[in-house]
Amino acid sequence: MNNYKIKLILILCSTILFSCSMIKKSVVKKEDIPQKSSDPLYQEIQKAGSEAAKKNHVPGLAVAVIRNGKIAWIQCIGYADVASGKPVTAQTIFNIGSISKLVSSWGFLQLVEKKLITLDEPINQSLTRWKVPPSPYDISKVNLRRILSHTAGLSVHGYGGSEQGTPLMTLEESLNGKTKRNGESVHLINEPGTKWKYSGGGYTLAQLLLEEKTKESFAGYMKKSVFQPLGLNHTSYEWTEEMKASSATAYDTLGKPIKNRIFTEQAAAGLQTTISDLAHFAELSITTDSKGLNRVLNPETIHLMEQPVIPLSNDGESGLGYRFMNFEGLRTIGHTGENIGWSAGMFLHLPTKSGLVVLSNGSRGDNVWYSVYMSWVKTIKAVQTHHVDN
Known part of the structure; x- marks a missing residue:
């Protein structure tokens, strides 16, 4: 057994835990943050999370x-x-996989607020660099509302990315199917507006739309128009040199370190962030506080994004970027995200103004966030029961 494996086993078998203090003192007062000893949920998550x-x-x-x-x-x-x-x-810094879609939807809805596009106009009429290819289905029904709610009938479930340091393909090449993971182009596989079908390809199409409408790179626009105004200073759709220095290392299913993945399809899968930044984003999704939103979006727009879009199916249900989830009988909105070496979850329960965000640096992190979620969900159900009894 080599030295790395010995060290890994020793570390994984230990129960050393590192607590982190709040960075956003302007958001949460120090006296309002429970210490470990004062919150049973903290202790339970500490145990469940470390064991998982x-x-x-x-x-x-x-x-x-x-x-x-x-x-x-x-x-x-x-x-x-x-x-x-x-x-x-x-x-x-963690990569957050498909939670990238939820965050990118704020940029797309900002285009709507700026009247650069409407939610229901045919997307093909706004594109010049690439267009949805001819199909037996009605291409004119492919619009931003359906793309963001996974009801546009588009192909390509997800993306695998490329190892950091390798050249990236263009958006047009990706849309044409030059991806190493599946080689599938973005095209219509269902009549738009008739079925919920998860499509990362749709978000890549929306990324192209944003670039065409703003004449800016997607990552640059999101940083300038969304992240900086919201105070998300450690969040980016690019792996900057500064972020690399603060990044976690990604690990595969066996716990072996792997290289970070980079994505042409940034809107669908390529966001890097911290727990502090993403938790603040989650706060804004719950409270829709105008001051905190800093004119990035209107509160009414976020409320619209958090409403279900018809149709739904047994496979899923979405708003505009926000997915509806029902783990352990609790209906939440948010998203989960898995890329090779990373896994994350964001769960928002609007009726109680509660939320849970979990980021991890392992390919089997979905089992970890689910264990943490199991602890959290009991507290939300207890709050609901208390409200009913009173």
């Missing part, structure tokens, strides 16, 4: 719990990098 991480070869995770529309606390467990022993902190 060890079992699934996930070195580290970061957890944020939101109560009454505000971050209650952030907890960090384990390692951002095993070899160096670097702990996860509130400033550790």
Whole structure:
């Protein structure tokens, strides 16, 4: 057994936990943040999260719990990098997979607010660099509302990305199917507006739309027009050199380190962020506070995004970017995200203004966030029961 494996086993078998303090003091007052000893849920998540991480070869995770529309606390467990022993902190960068779609939808709806496009106009009429190819189905029914709610009838479930350091294909090449993962082009596979069918390809099409309408790169536009105004200063659709220095290392299903993945399809899968930034984004999704939104979107727009779009199916139901989920009998909105070496979940329960955000740096991190979710969901159901009884 080599030295790396020995070190990995020793670290994973330990129960050393690293707690992280809140960064956004302007958002949450220090006296409002429960300490470990004062919140049973903190202790339960600490135990469930560390046990699940060890079992699934996930070195580290970061957890944020939101109560009454505000971050209650952030907890960090384990390692951002095993070899160096670097702990996860509130400033550790994670890729968040398909939660990228939810965040990118804010940029797309900003185009609507700016009247650069409407939700229901045919998208092909706005594109010049690439268009949805001819089809037996009605292409004129492919619009932004349907794309963002996975009801546009488009192909390509997801993307695998490329190893960091390799040349990226263009958006047009990706849309034409020059991806290593499946080689599938973006095209119509169902009549638009008749069925819910998850499509990362649709978000790649929306990414192209944003670039054509703004004459800017997607990542640059999102940074300038969404992230900076919201105060998400450690969030980017690009792996900048500064972010690499603060990034966690990605690990495969066996707990072995792997290179980061980069994506042409940034809107669908390519967002990097911290637990602190994403938890603040979750706060804004719950409270839709005008001051906090800083004119990025109107509160009415976010409320619209959080409403279900017909049709739904047994496979899923979505708003505009926000997915509806029903794990353990609790209906939430948000999204989950899995890329090779990463897994994350964001769950918002609007009736109680509660939320849970979990980021991890392992391919089997879905088992970890689900264990954490199981602890959290009991507290939400208890609140619901209390409200009914009273």
